Amino acid sequence: MPMPKVSGDLLASRKVCVIGAGMAGLAATRELRGEGHAVTVLEQSGDVGGQWLYDPRTDDADPLGAIVPVRVHSSAYASLRLLSPREANGFSGFQFEPRHDVPGRDVRRFPGHREMQRFLRDFSDAFGLTDAIRFGTKVVRVAMAPAPRQCDDGDATPKWVVRSIDADETAEVEEVFDAVVVATGHYSQPRLPSIDGMAEWQRRQLHSHSYRVPEPFRDEVVVVVGCGDSGRDIALDILAVAKEVHLTAKSTEAAMTAAMCKTLARHANLRLRPQVVRMFADGTLVFADGSRMVADSVIYCTGYWYSFPFLDTAGVVAVDEHNRVGPLFEHTFPPSLAPWLSFVGVPRMVPVPWYFEAQGRWIAQVLSGRRTLPPELEMARAVEEHYRARELAGVPKECNHDIEPLKVFEIGEKYCDLPRVEEWKRELMESISRNFNDDMETFRDRVDEDSENVRKWLDMWYDSSAKADRDQEQEPAAAGATMASSL
Numbered sequence: 001m002p003m004p005k006v007s008g009d010l011l012a013s014r015k016v017c018v019i020g021a022g023m024a025g026l027a028a029t030r031e032l033r034g035e036g037h038a039v040t041v042l043e044q045s046g047d048v049g050g051q052w053l054y055d056p057r058t059d060d061a062d063p064l065g066a067i068v069p070v071r072v073h074s075s076a077y078a079s080l081r082l083l084s085p086r087e088a089n090g091f092s093g094f095q096f097e098p099r100h101d102v103p104g105r106d107v108r109r110f111p112g113h114r115e116m117q118r119f120l121r122d123f124s125d126a127f128g129l130t131d132a133i134r135f136g137t138k139v140v141r142v143a144m145a146p147a148p149r150q151c152d153d154g155d156a157t158p159k160w161v162v163r164s165i166d167a168d169e170t171a172e173v174e175e176v177f178d179a180v181v182v183a184t185g186h187y188s189q190p191r192l193p194s195i196d197g198m199a200e201w202q203r204r205q206l207h208s209h210s211y212r213v214p215e216p217f218r219d220e221v222v223v224v225v226g227c228g229d230s231g232r233d234i235a236l237d238i239l240a241v242a243k244e245v246h247l248t249a250k251s252t253e254a255a256m257t258a259a260m261c262k263t264l265a266r267h268a269n270l271r272l273r274p275q276v277v278r279m280f281a282d283g284t285l286v287f288a289d290g291s292r293m294v295a296d297s298v299i300y301c302t303g304y305w306y307s308f309p310f311l312d313t314a315g316v317v318a319v320d321e322h323n324r325v326g327p328l329f330e331h332t333f334p335p336s337l338a339p340w341l342s343f344v345g346v347p348r349m350v351p352v353p354w355y356f357e358a359q360g361r362w363i364a365q366v367l368s369g370r371r372t373l374p375p376e377l378e379m380a381r382a383v384e385e386h387y388r389a390r391e392l393a394g395v396p397k398e399c400n401h402d403i404e405p406l407k408v409f410e411i412g413e414k415y416c417d418l419p420r421v422e423e424w425k426r427e428l429m430e431s432i433s434r435n436f437n438d439d440m441e442t443f444r445d446r447v448d449e450d451s452e453n454v455r456k457w458l459d460m461w462y463d464s465s466a467k468a469d470r471d472q473e474q475e476p477a478a479a480g481a482t483m484a485s486s487l
Ligand SMILES: Cc1cc2nc3c(=O)[nH]c(=O)nc-3n(C[C@H](O)[C@H](O)[C@H](O)COP(=O)(O)OP(=O)(O)OC[C@H]3O[C@@H](n4cnc5c(N)ncnc54)[C@H](O)[C@@H]3O)c2cc1C
Pocket: 019, 020, 021, 022, 023, 024, 025, 042, 043, 044, 045, 048, 049, 050, 051, 052, 073, 075, 076, 077, 080, 081, 082, 083, 084, 089, 137, 138, 139, 140, 183, 184, 185, 186, 187, 230, 310, 344, 345, 352
């Protein structure tokens, strides 16, 4: 591939290893290849999609997910549907359009996990990324190459040795790369609460990571610990078969939204309770308000740890007790190892895949020399300042990687010229959020309430989609190129 020139200089093409072929890894790979880098993606599963690659298996020997690393990656359950609308989950130049042209595809605005995975595969195929992915390859160690190897090819930049094993865990391979991009996700390693008596409790307890279907909970009294997205979703999933479901929240006042009131009024077998503070071997649970009950099962929907068990940076990058990955400049580059080690997908509360594309583009451009990073000390200082500013603002350390709404699009503007997500999509997200706050059980299927502006854009969106379908019928080979090149 010819190298583009910047200010008369040739841009560098690096040998880059991307770890993970989920949404973040795929977004980064397209950017890296577009910038002329030679990319190898190492993916432990047999297909792309990451969390969206549903795996009916769970680790029965470790339902709490206490072992690091967990043996099953995806935390998706059978009934999982997107919380965000498909219109908000497309890539630049490759929107998540309903595929009416392919039988059996899920064309709903909030499709199920299978459709999301198929979309990611469509994306990977349309941009020729799949041929860069080595499936069934699990990375077990990433470390800086010892000094002598750095000079093997006369290049003074540090190199990384990536050790991986195949799916059967028989063949181990070591390869050397100029740069490593970590895109391994952060919804797999369960984070458990510490409740008095939890270890003595004899009945079923599992983390939401190990929840798949409601049937095992038929006629049971189930306590779902944690009232976040997964807790609410799983409680509703189990309601239909369970005798009673008790959903616990840190603050029942905060959890008692209009939508929650509606749901509680609708289901006589659902109750909202305060936190569990004590568990007894006989199945008794005591709640923060002193009330107690006997339960058959407890499901902890209490979030996940960032976890990079393969990463050996001699302590330079670590996950602290507050679940902060650091130090990371703009949640992407460890200052002293930049740009040779980077992370895509650490931030939370961001529009994806847009944010992953921005990180990938920034990394690609820094590696090629198109852009430069601030000096190491400046980046390190920026990380410290970020920590201090968040602390002064009263943000819990656990929320370090939650990006504030007003800062979400800064990465595109400051570092890589990626245009913001279109205004109409933000308008759509706001109206969906209003629907969610009104009724969390029906919001996904309230599709006829779009504003005039959103409808106008959607019509244009569907028009272009229909045109692509027509083109495909007439000229199959050209249609993929139309979608892929409209970046
Ligand atoms: C239950 C649930 C519901 C969600 N709902 C939504 C939603 O509605 N909307 C939304 O935007 N987001 C949602 N998310 C978040 C979603 O996971 C992210 O949007 C996004 O898919 C994360 O992509 P990722 O590539 O960062 O990580 P992942 O999807 O986790 O992909 C990481 C990849 O890295 C691979 N990998 C990990 N370790 C190794 C290794 N050592 N060697 C090789 N490969 C490795 C994994 O196999 C995987 O393929 C949800 C998450 C969960 C768990």
